Amino acid sequence: MRKSVVLLSLLLFLTLPAFAGYFDLALTLGTNVHMFEKDLDPSRMKMAWGASVGLTDVWEFDVQVDTQLVPTFFGSSSISLVGQKALLGQRSTGSSTAGVGINTLVGAGVMISPYTSEGTLGISHLLLTLTPLTVGSPVTGKRERLFALTLAYNLSNQKFALLFDLVKYDFYAIGTYRDYR
């Protein structure tokens, strides 16, 4: 299982040059709550951190680690790998002209976590995610993602859970106005 995840990640990394021109990269920080699966994940509060990779003008790939802060400080974590599409216009123009400043994201992906009936680490959930509001863009260097709701289907017990991210900040290191001067 781990080998296939590493291989998949490597494959995605190698394909990035194919999207040259729109490529951008951000560090993500924010909040997360995992609901309706307390028997598998007893967390009350999680910190979301990871990276957001721009693939095209409307598509992006997000890697999000959710780490438990309460009740166990830096307790268990999960990793979500999600492809997302901007619905309201170009998230980045690949030039010094900023894309659409306010957007909506919808996407799908998988979660890798120990939140399974057996407690083993692996692909545990299928994810469908909606971020109703994003403010900012890669070109401006910062973006806020607000009120993201993710429907999570647990593959081990065939039950649904919900993830809620109140706010996430994307701090862009590559693909900002500084790179298009």
Place this chain on the structure above:
Amino acid sequence: MRKLLFSLMLLLLCSSLSARSLGYGVGFYGQNVEAEPERASSGAEFSLVYKPFLLAFLNPSLHVKNSVGTEMDGEWVAPYWEVGMSVDLIRIIDHPFNFLAHNVIAYTPSVSVAYQYDPRRNLSLASVGFSPFKLSQKDFWYEYFSPFLTYDLKSGELDSWGVNLVRYTFFFK
């Protein structure tokens, strides 16, 4: 009572000295009760803030807070009410955290002390907090990752710890 009224009058009169001194805030808190882990909770924290001055060093403010959230079993609770004071240690513009905001913003890390009441357990607590990533504008405070500890006022022992992952305060008057 007379002293309290006098203090409030004084505070209100002083409020004209700074442009906007009254604000309200909303945050996302999580709290773990050491002796009763099942009482760990998370949810929204609401606050009222009074900031009479705008000092470069040791800028004080008063706050009242209330939290509403769910415990481990999903039950809705109001785990604490709080009255206290926080002090912005410094106010600087040239700092490494400007990337956190769209505009240039002041960095104002703060510490706080407060009286906290837990209505679930009828318990009086002393709370100490630290807001290491607090950014301030004229009308807004943005706070990230602010931890706090509470101590039982009777026994003096650590009762709970928690963190406010984000807190936004808007000054309207």
